[in-house]
Amino acid sequence: PASEYLFTSHFGRPLDPDNTSHAFQAFAARAGLGRRHVHELRHAAASLMLAAGTPLPEVSRVLGHSSTRITDEVYAHLGHEALRGAVDRLAGVLDPPKT
Structure with a gap:
């Protein structure tokens, strides 16, 4: 379904900023980029x-x-x-x- 948000959860709700930050930091670490925000x-x-x-x-x-x-x-x-x-x-x- 269409949403007013660019990035959403699986349920179409806005992403939680803390969860987004944690996921990004984990991705950056796995990619060898160190601690990134x-x-x-x-x-x-x-x-x-x-x-x-x-x-x-x-x-x-x-x-x-x-x-x-x-x-x-x-x-x-x-x-x-x-x-x-x-x-x-x-x-x-x-x-x-x-x-």
Whole structure:
């Protein structure tokens, strides 16, 4: 049957957060990833979206943040890598390698 929830139990009810966390931690341990938390998947998804150039407002909406300010504050450190790449590419254009 259809449900308003994306992930549900076998009975169509929302998943219990504690059970979900325990199951994820067990899965991560079996996979040799050490102690991991399910929330890290959210952070990884946001990081990958931003690294791929997804505009901040879109990432913010996906994460369900009430404003882009929250997203920017949490993930601001990711922008430094992108900026470094942009500056390096600009330097390559202004000072191309000598052949």
